[in-house]
Amino acid sequence: MPLTSIHNPYAPGAEESASVERFPSGGALHEIFAARAADATAATCFALGLVKPGRVLWVRQELAQLESGALYAPGLATLGHDPSQVVFLVLRDAQSVLQAGLEAARTKGISAVLIELWGAAKPYTLTASRKLILAAKASGTQLCVIHHAATPAPSAAEARWQVKRLPSRVMAGHAPGWPAFEVTLLRHRSSARMGQVWCVEWNHEKRCFEFRKEHALLSTPPLFKPVVSLPVFRKIPLYRAAGSALRFG
Amino acid sequence: MVEKQRGALRLLACDALARAAGLRPSLTLAEARAIVPSLHVGHMDLAADHAALVKIAMACDRFTPMVALDGMDGLLLDITGCTHLYGGEAAMLGHITGWLSARHLTLKYACAGTPDCAHVLARFSTITDVGPGDEASAVTQLPVKALEAGAETTQALIRAGLKSLGDLASRPSQVLTARFGATLSTKLRRIMGQEDIRLTPIRPEPELVVEQLFAEPLRNMDMVKAALDRLIEALCQKLQSLDQGGRAFEASFFRADGATRRVNVESAQALREAKSLCLLFALRLETLADPLEAGFGFDAIRLCILRSETLSQNQRQLDGKVEDERSEAELVDRLVIRFGREKVLHFSAQDSHDPLRCATSVPVSTPAATIGWRQDSEALPRPLQIFAPPQPIEVMAEVPDGPPMRFRWRKMLHQVRAAEGPERIEAEWWRGGDRSPRDYYRVEDESGGRFWVFREGLFNAHMPRWFMQGMFA
Structure with a gap:
């Protein structure tokens, strides 16, 4: 099993590199658990950061769509994925979701398959996960199973992560910052760092997640862009809204 | 058969016996009863008659494809x-x-x-x-x-x-x-036969047809499937010689008792590989809601191509790229057949500033718009998941036209710790409808949940309302 990765989801020179826990060049199954039901979007986002951008097949359970909303292409583009490369299915029951996922995992030419399940998914058994892994190994596809509102059950997965959202580093002007998560490596087949907790933050410039010391999340990152375009002819007025200090330009 | 016409119940059709007794259509029922007191009458059901006729026409399809x-x-x-x-x-x-x-x-x-x-x-x-x-x-x-x-x-x-x-x-x-x-x-x-017209058949004429008639009706489903596979092979050879690939296929099974069953298969790409087509049909037959039953046996099977496209021989590149594209298209075909066309989706970009209209999900069979997606860092932050339609929330704001201070969504109270906005998005007036302008805010609550909420309407006669539009990661 190669321990290095072709695609580096985390920035080079990040404070702490987790190359061992990353995906090998394909053919592995990672499980991502949302710590609470409210962390569904965080878990989804982390899965997107973990897989290689490219042809992505995404199978969602209908309940996940009802609970946390339909996929939105501009948001995917913000996270560095090309929406035109994404094909997705929204299916009612976990059984069909896994069937479609297995079908996709068998196919060469798909860079990643995301399977999103909501609630305790009975059909996702040890056998089912083993089947998925065998299929992915044969085709070299990356596989991510995202569980929302579920507790971990035995499976053949390479790694199991738990994702919990963190308050972001608020930008100047009181604006919400970039996504920040607390990621726990619940188990890994070939890593000694099980149980370790990292804080990761999305780096919008490099389009990747970066590890941060937790206290770093409390400092203020630079502004990324003005919200309203600056006036060309007039002098720039300084708006200081009382109380909530909104930034207008 | 009677129907009310011009204020009286009149005969519309009568059988041979009635004709022999001197009855004929257009006679009123009273007159007819006077002639034959023991007349059996039923009401005319033109819709059912038409349905029966169409059914017969479909069955006659076994003789010629041109039935009108x-x-x-x-x-x-x-x-x-x-x-x-x-x-x-x-x-x-x-x-x-x-x-x-x-x-x-x-x-x-x-x-x-x-x-x-x-x-x-x-x-x-x-x-x-x-x-x-x-x-x-x-x-x-x-x-x-x-x-x-x-x-x-x-x-x-x-x-x-x-x-x-x-x-x-x-x-x-x-x-x-x-x-x-x-x-x-x-x-x-x-x-007089001096001028001829073409029929307009009730079913469109297929582009290519292969069929097999059986001397004895086939009752064993395995044999039926084997026969279908042979037909598929013959069809694919024909396609090969024409340099064509099929997009929509139809297999018609003519049962000996007159019932006709049609099974349709559509593919995402022009297709002429016998093996994959056999697989597609096998999958389709397996997943039929109303399974194909041999009953008295099938006396003919016909395979048609309803839509085809030019398909030249694929040249394999050194890195095997073409191969990958093919297998991916096959995957989409299989998924469409198993789960239905409307379940397999992709994104289509629209040239619009309306956040709901600019990105839509359409079935893969519908081609996506070719406008690209903004991936540069200048693009405004947009949520990963959205609610369509947006969900109403209760909001308390510090100042009426300011960002929310706390809001209640799905019975949960969220305390806002950071907010950015407003980003005003007006409705597209050229599309009609008078939707109020929306002021969008990016807000983050105490636990780190990041949301996209908006206030619809201005402070005039109606109070503006707040909605939850989407969730950031």
Whole structure:
């Protein structure tokens, strides 16, 4: 099993590199658990950061769509994925979701398959996960199973992560910052760092997640862009809204 | 059969026995009862009649692909080029009539060079088969009523002493056209076989057809599948020689008891590999909600291509790229067949500033718009998941037109710790509808949940309302 990765989801020179826990060049199954039901979007986002951008097949359970909303292409583009490369299915029951996922995992030419399940998914058994892994190994596809509102059950997965959202580093002007998560490596087949907790933050410039010391999340990152375009002819007025200090330009 | 017409219940159709007793259509029911007191009557159900006729037409598809409805009570079959399969015209006629009579249908039929001539002969004459070029002589003795030109015209023709079609044909057509209009003379020419029209079949004509007839009905499903696979192979060879690939396929299973079952398969890309097509059909047959049942056995299977595209031989590149694209298209095909066309989606970009309209999800079979997606860092942050339609929330704001301070969504109270906005997005006035402008805010609550909420409306007569639009990661 190669321990290095072709695609580096985390920035080079990040404070702490987790190359061992990353995906090998394909053919592995990672499980991502949302710590609470409210962390569904965080878990989804982390899965997107973990897989290689490219042809992505995404199978969602209908309940996940009802609970946390339909996929939105501009948001995917913000996270560095090309929406035109994404094909997705929204299916009612976990059984069909896994069937479609297995079908996709068998196919060469798909860079990643995301399977999103909501609630305790009975059909996702040890056998089912083993089947998925065998299929992915044969085709070299990356596989991510995202569980929302579920507790971990035995499976053949390479790694199991738990994702919990963190308050972001608020930008100047009181604006919400970039996504920040607390990621726990619940188990890994070939890593000694099980149980370790990292804080990761999305780096919008490099389009990747970066590890941060937790206290770093409390400092203020630079502004990324003005919200309203600056006036060309007039002098720039300084708006200081009382109380909530909104930034207008 | 009776129906209420012109204020009275009138006979519309009667069987042979009733005819023998002197009843005929257009008689009122009271008169008919006076003649035959023990008359059995039923109400006319034209819709059911039509449905039955369409069903028969579908079943007649086994004789020729060109089947058209002829009025309310007739079928036209274009058997051009099909007769040799049955060993001649007469043999084919015998086969068709035998097949239909065996299903307890009483029929009147005729075979002629033009559809109009056959129509007239079947209804007004006892001649059943007219050789090519003999149409005019076959219809000369028929009454002018056969033109079906309406009671007034028929009356006028008879008054003028023109009693048969032969009489009419002997007059110069310009005179007839001047007196009765072009429709009549055209119809006459068509009946006489001097002018031919093409049928408009009730089912579109397939682009390519292969079929197999069985001497004995096939009852074993495995054998049926094997026969289908052979047909697929034959079809793919034909496609290969034409440099074409099929996009929509249809297999028709003709059961011995007259039922016809059609199974459709569509592919995401032009396809002519026998192996993958066999797989697609096998998958489709497995997942049918109403499984294919052999019952009395199938006596014919036909495989058609409804839509095809030019498909040149794929050249494999050194890195095997073409191979990948193919297998991916096959995957999409399999998913579409298993889960339905509307379940497999991709994104389509629209040139619009409306956040809901600018990105839509459409089935993969629908081509996506070609406008690219903004991936630069200048693009405004957008949520990963959105709610369509947006969900109403209760909001408390510090100042009326400021960002929310706390809000209640799905019964949960969220305390806002950071907010950015407003980003005002107006409705697209050129699309009509008077939606109020929306002020969007990016907010983050104490636990780190990041949301996209908006206030709809201005502070005028109506109070603005707040909605949850989406969730950031």
